[in-house]
């Protein structure tokens with residue numbers, strides 16, 4: 001591993017590097033080992049971590065921030081384990097998602113999931129089905145959905161209060 005910076009960086013790359021997690025982006029030498037190590041890339045031809053990093057390095061800001069691809073990363077860190085330059089694509093994509101979310105670019109599937117969590121405290125809309133309710137009842141657990149209200153309130157206060165948003169910008 002080396003700490004050298006190898007790649008001339010675009011303004012967007014410098015912006016990503018300024019966000020926690022994105023610091024190492026300019027060490028990327030575009031070798032492609034991350035893509036070769038990535039299980040998501042194996043499952044989807046559309047997803048290529050090296051290519052996303054390349055687009056950041058050459059400054060395709062709008063294209064990257066509006067793309068759903070940085071959101072495909074599962075943070076398994078196989079790429080990070082194998083990168084010889086000490087770069088973590090997973091961390092870089094966290095930084096990219098942070099910038100994208102701040103500018104309102106969140107893929108609908110994540111936005112819908114967030115709305116569901118902030119409405120009733122469940123990750124999936126149908127998670128609290130009759131089946132689960134019956135199972136919980138049998139186990140002597142709380143079956144009233146309102147017991148999630150406190151959780152939703154805490155999440156809203158912790159992550160979505162006006163103070164919090166200001167602190168993150």
Ligand code: SF4
Nearest residue numbers: 028029031032034083
């Ligand atoms: S393995 Fe590391 S150096 Fe190679 S392309 Fe991926 S991030 Fe860049």
Ligand code: SF4
Nearest residue numbers: 038073074076077079
């Ligand atoms: S952390 Fe993300 S980019 Fe890296 S191997 Fe896993 S899914 Fe692929």
